[in-house]
Amino acid sequence: MQSSSRAYHHGDLGRALLDAAQAIVAESGVDAVTMSAVAKRSGVSSGAPYRHFKDRFELLRALSERAQERLAERTLAAVAGAPTAIEGFRRSGVAYVRFAIDEPALFTVLSRGELTVRDSDGPRNPADVRFTAALAELLGGDPQAPLDPRDPVIQELAARCMMHGLAHFVVDGMLDVVGVAKEQGERIAEALTRSLGPPTMIDEG
Amino acid sequence: MQSSSRAYHHGDLGRALLDAAQAIVAESGVDAVTMSAVAKRSGVSSGAPYRHFKDRFELLRALSERAQERLAERTLAAVAGAPTAIEGFRRSGVAYVRFAIDEPALFTVLSRGELTVRDSDGPRNPADVRFTAALAELLGGDPQAPLDPRDPVIQELAARCMMHGLAHFVVDGMLDVVGVAKEQGERIAEALTRSLGPPTMIDEG
DNA sequence: TGTACATCAGTGAACGCGCGTTCACTGATGTAC
DNA sequence: TGTACATCAGTGAACGCGCGTTCACTGATGTAC
Secondary structure, three states: OOOOOOOOOOOOHHHHHHHHHHHHHHHHOHHHOOHHHHHHHOOOOOOHHHHOOOOHHHHHHHHHHHHHHHHHHHHHHHHHOOOOHHHHHHHHHHHHHHHHHHOHHHHHHHHOHHHOOOOOOOOOOHHHHHHHHHHHHHHOOOOOOOOOOOOHHHHHHHHHHHHHHHHHHHHOOHHHHHOOOOOHHHHHHHHHHHOEOOHHHOOOO | OOOOOOOOOOOOHHHHHHHHHHHHHHHHOHHHOOHHHHHHHOOOOOOHHHHOOOOHHHHHHHHHHHHHHHHHHHHHHHHHOOOOHHHHHHHHHHHHHHHHHHOHHHHHHHHOHHHOOOOOOOOOOHHHHHHHHHHHHHHHOOOOOOOOOOOHHHHHHHHHHHHHHHHHHHHOOHHHHHOOOOOHHHHHHHHHHHOEOOHHHOOOO
């Protein structure tokens, strides 16, 4: 059970394989995650991964689940420390972007919809569930009627889109082009959350 | 030069190959774009594409260029028809989302940074050049100082992020989950552009 | 403590497959005289 | 208008490669007595 440096048994290969896959995504993208590459990087033979994952797709799906968990941890932690609801909402947006900066591989995997378990029985973030329902109700009305920009649901959607777009821009190298460190993405996210919405939504000057 | 239905010479195979690649991206993603599949879909032998593209990468890069052109056409046309600068800016954002809805394959290819020619000598949208420079200047200052949410550059960045994030959400199936047609994305974009910014930036109610 | 055995994780060779790419070829087209 | 030739686009067989996956095996570990 202890990790000896030259053990025949790895000890925690399942986790090591996911680490390897994550590193490969960061370096060369999702397509470069092959079973051979993951095994080799983990110092293990090509057949070994199949003791832990049925096939390549299941390995990627496991990585996607890890990404969902990590993201949820971060945004929930950000909300937890906030003095007001609005501030919590903002901090959660900043944390979202920070996540993309710190873990570009996990963010990239999350963006691959085909890997995400859709409409599954798995646990979902309650805030997401509520928001999705509210959005569905809002959009379910007359499709011709214009949407009210001051509607809280639209406000929240605006914030989510803004953070999601910023995260994509950062991960895809927008700041590189501008010659600025990725870490500044967090500072930008902070400013963007404050640029949002009519005063009704904003709790300070 | 005319297209006879059973011609040995295709007539416009280069274009047909790009069409095929685009269709394959729409159906199965970028990874599914193989030279064999593109050739087969174009009704041509496996070696034929190499008369038009040096290798697979060059074909994908050509598709990426097509995407950049189509997107530029649309956003420029949207701006051209607008009565005011702000309204033009808004319409351009809506056109951006509309592009993602109508041409998900091209939008997806555009999002693959490795295919986009970076820092090339190629033509760039003047508005993008100006914005990028302004953003670089803004971020180049004291990295600790908070950014002013009312700064026009931040406002523009906010709008761009919002549209980019919405476009990604739509293409990745966010509206499917909510049970709403993709075409509603345009309506949402319209509302989102109006939810933005302090009154200084907004020219109506 | 020692022995026998069951269990399980990792080995490494092997397979079939589809891919990217090459190449000698052939059919169609355009042009010079 | 007709003939000869050069050019070029597409053919289709072939190649080497790396991938996903399987499988009989072997070494390590845990447990029963």
